[in-house]
Amino acid sequence: MKPKVLLTRSLPSSVLARLEAACDVDLFRGGGPVPRAEFLARVAGKEALLSMVTDTVDRAVIDAGTELRVIANVAVGYNNIDVAAARERGITVTNTPDVLTDATADFTMALMLAVTRRLGEGERMVRRGDWKGWAFDQLLGMQLRGKQLGIVGFGRIGRAVAARAAAFGMTVVHSLRSGEGLALDRLLATSDVVSLHVPLSPDTRHLIGQPELARMKRSAYLINTTRGLVVDEAALAWALKNRIISGAALDVYEREPEIHPDLLPLENVVLAPHLGSATTETRTAMADLAARNVVAVLSGEPPLTPVA
Numbered sequence: 001m002k003p004k005v006l007l008t009r010s011l012p013s014s015v016l017a018r019l020e021a022a023c024d025v026d027l028f029r030g031g032g033p034v035p036r037a038e039f040l041a042r043v044a045g046k047e048a049l050l051s052m053v054t055d056t057v058d059r060a061v062i063d064a065g066t067e068l069r070v071i072a073n074v075a076v077g078y079n080n081i082d083v084a085a086a087r088e089r090g091i092t093v094t095n096t097p098d099v100l101t102d103a104t105a106d107f108t109m110a111l112m113l114a115v116t117r118r119l120g121e122g123e124r125m126v127r128r129g130d131w132k133g134w135a136f137d138q139l140l141g142m143q144l145r146g147k148q149l150g151i152v153g154f155g156r157i158g159r160a161v162a163a164r165a166a167a168f169g170m171t172v173v174h175s176l177r178s179g180e181g182l183a184l185d186r187l188l189a190t191s192d193v194v195s196l197h198v199p200l201s202p203d204t205r206h207l208i209g210q211p212e213l214a215r216m217k218r219s220a221y222l223i224n225t226t227r228g229l230v231v232d233e234a235a236l237a238w239a240l241k242n243r244i245i246s247g248a249a250l251d252v253y254e255r256e257p258e259i260h261p262d263l264l265p266l267e268n269v270v271l272a273p274h275l276g277s278a279t280t281e282t283r284t285a286m287a288d289l290a291a292r293n294v295v296a297v298l299s300g301e302p303p304l305t306p307v308a
Contacts, residue, residue, distance in 0.1 A: 003047040003298045015287040040064045048294045059085040070297035072290040079200040094293040099285040100277035105160035111249035117141040145169030150191030153198035188215040200227035213239040228253040237262035
């Protein structure tokens, strides 16, 4: 008999075919996350779980999956999984690093350009019929050349953003939790754009709050493509409304898909619906890597990308 796998979202047909060739696949076909009670029921008897970043794989889910041997998360981050509980049970946990680095770095630059050049404001102006033609001083933004980009978290994606920013003529500084690079306070105080690339952990939850925003330049911009809880959204709304900083661009939120209501009416914030890795090539590669991790572990081979 083939090992049983629970798949919480539909995947590209080529990836699904890879899984079905080696496993008995139980695919949840709903449009969103698996309802909690159904998740607990369906994981029972499964040897593998292929999960998404929106799936909460906590101790209760892990305890319900008494036969689980591997949890393959289709994401770089794995804060949605209780890794300690999985390890207690001898369950391998994997993620999908590297394959989404370029797409997320590209999108970070897209957000940076959108907010500093006021693209969202201009697009809304055109759509509502308020544009009356070219004007010399209309929607003046900030050019990137000659500006300092402060990168908080200098892993794969942070380094890829740095390479792209250099091509735009920016000076790049970075801050690491290990103490390497520029101290966070100094980075915030001197950077024209601050881009966040840290994993979510107890230490990074609300890493950027009211005190940190108050340290930034009034002309500065904040970009977040990592995890929503790294930024205190209420504090950010306060900073944007009071022009403590010039603008922000967000792709992730504290309580997705809910967005803090004070952010929604603001013109100086770009709000994207978690699109950082959203290219056909990248999402297919992420799903394929997760599937290969599942097949490897269930075949008695080492996982390709186990979490640390």
